[in-house]
Amino acid sequence: MIQVNVEKKQGNYRKFSIDGHAEYAEAGQDIVCAAVSALVINTINSIEEFTEDAFTCDCKDGMIQNWEFTSGVSDKAALLMDALVLGLENIEKSYGTEYLTVEVNEE
Numbered sequence: 001m002i003q004v005n006v007e008k009k010q011g012n013y014r015k016f017s018i019d020g021h022a023e024y025a026e027a028g029q030d031i032v033c034a035a036v037s038a039l040v041i042n043t044i045n046s047i048e049e050f051t052e053d054a055f056t057c058d059c060k061d062g063m064i065q066n067w068e069f070t071s072g073v074s075d076k077a078a079l080l081m082d083a084l085v086l087g088l089e090n091i092e093k094s095y096g097t098e099y100l101t102v103e104v105n106e107e
Helices: 031-050 075-095
Strands: 002-009 012-019 055-060 063-069 100-106
Touching (some): 002 075, 031 055, 031 063
Antiparallel strands (some): 002 012, 012 063
């Protein structure tokens, strides 16, 4: 199962982490994994391209593990993060928590 943990502080996004594998299907055929990857990569690329927000990203073996804003969070970046969470939660609802769990934690 893929576990996504999104952290917010005082209503603002701070970071997210991703761990695990969906195991919905064989490698290369796993549509849950592909959907999660596409959403996450597109969100990161969009924040980098369309905002001035700074962030760090820890990757291991080609997988994004931890991603964190290192600056304030612009309205554009917040909207992109809202879209990411919405997309991930819809995948979770469609395919089930045995393949993907999404938690949004507020400090």
